[in-house]
Amino acid sequence: MKNVIQLAHGSGGKLSHELVSAVIQPILGNPVLDQMHDAAAVCIQNTRLAFTTDSFVVKPLFFTGGDIGKLAVCGTVNDLAMTGAVPLFLTLGLIIEEGFSLDELERILHSMARAAGEAGVQIAAGDTKVVEKGAADGIFINTAGIGAIMEGVHISPLNARPGQDIIINGFLGEHALAVMQDRHGLTFPASLNSDCAPLAGLVKEILTKVPEVAVLRDPTRGGLATALNEIALAAKVGMLIEEEALPVSTEVRAVCDILGFDPLYLANEGKMIVLSEHKNTENILTVLHNHPYGREARVIGKVTSQPAGQVGLRTAIGGIRLLDMLTGDQLPRIC
Template sequence: MKSTEDRILLAHGSGGRLSHELVQKSLVPSWSNPVLNRLDDAAVFKLSGRLAFTTDSYVVSPIFFPGGDIGKLSICGTVNDLAMCGAQPLYFSVALIIEEGFRLAELERIVTSIKEATEEAGVEIVTGDTKVVPRGSADKLFINTAGVGLIPEGVDISGSNARPGDKILLSGTIGEHGLAVMSQRESLEFKIPIQSDCAPLNKLVVDMLAASPEIHCLRDPTRGGLATTLNELATQSKVGMRIDEENIPLQEAVRATCELLGFDPLYVANEGKLVAILPPTDAERVLNQMRQNCYGREGAIIGEVVEQHPGRVVMRTRLGTSRLIDMLSGDLLPRIC
């Protein structure tokens, strides 16, 4: 373990001795696997079948938040992007952009949480990159990950596959990640018992596909929240959607915090939830299977796909009235009175 004062220097990114030391002492041992350990210019491996490939950059601030950190997020986010195409995620790249002066001890915490997330998801980091930029050129640490996965035979999942009559499933309570991160931001610190839901959902998807290979759409409602995801799916599939406010799972703490701050939980980000759209005949079966998985325990059927009002999502409120659920516009900002 390094002393708490050890920091990343520009030389750690120079490509010279310090760079090698950083990679070989701090990164490779933690993420070790045969493909990575060769340390060639590119990862070499065999894959055959239908591939899914995705990339995402992670710039969350602060980098440590209740329930996770930027490292865990950078693996789970990319795992989930692959899983939402029905793919089994396999091989990952991780690129770190580190601000000069970043504490080595913090880097090691993040490297460890990346390792734990890859182990849970069952994926391997096979290639990577490290850059150090002068102080002020980045905010502590940015991470880019890319991943490839294999799509099993017979699986055809796309945002444009929703059909009228389909049921809409949600894997659990919404809004936790957004509020957990927001609660830590400078000048907005408030104490709330809310943890980020950040989690890899690929095994949940495997379970759900085992219950029904007929799943039409899967999507994780991250930035923009559930409302934005449903709008995207409705637009892509050219169908309408009706959801029931009463059936949307919500933690009390999230609801109370949203009331207080003037947020609508439908628009708050999640990092460990998914929306599934599938034929009504399979809905109960998939829901039961979902609830067996630790990441789907509070899953619920929240609505259905309709022919009317294509591209629009309508919610039946708790009062029995109905209201349009639009996409998020702009940033989520607190209200003032």
């Protein structure tokens, strides 16, 4: 690792993990932080809470299917949901560049209000800092969130066990390509929409029916491949993903083919991975298929015992190749 921060340190991929494990954890580590879950599970006076934070630096601020405000609500709501929590309250930290348009700020706040309404969360507290022109790029938003972990639910990446099915709730890569298209003013045959959405309602429905779900994770920065690797590493299990089962829309496939991106490494903002015993799969898919954010849900692979800590992809022609975490950062500032 060079002795300065690189863009890839914020990619959510391999270098991000190195930064956390080699720099941040040795200094700030404790049993709660070391869970390395999407949100921390903490217990206060016998109440099980999820607590998490995310900062948003997406560029451009407004993109097809969302904006930084919607993203800031959905990102944190989804992190809470991934621990089996019902999201309740968010805080809002604004860092704004001097000269930023008040109209745009209002558009962003309205978008946050709509997303918070859909997700059933309230903004409980906030803070605004302003820096001089040139000291930030427009607006950066941090949201932190707390939620109540559902009774009887114990979600953790450590619960991954050989034999479990791996389910995804829909098409991959839409958020990353929508942001890229709008950042660079690209014109694709069909306009790409970010999948940005709050998943808390859907998660609550699933866990009400199947509280014994083992693992939930949203494949944001670093994409599906990185998220699966994180789970495999944490639980010391293997995984085998079927390339032919991966849900990729015709539009995303076409853009990836032209530009050389792999949908497995593209960020999603309305997707989640569900790991559960095979006997629950039908119930989970039923809930998913009846929900607007789960219509394209499907089983994409299985947890295996070997190779521990690694993820294999069985390709369309039958070979198996290892899927690593994202290396480098092809699309900085995607969220």
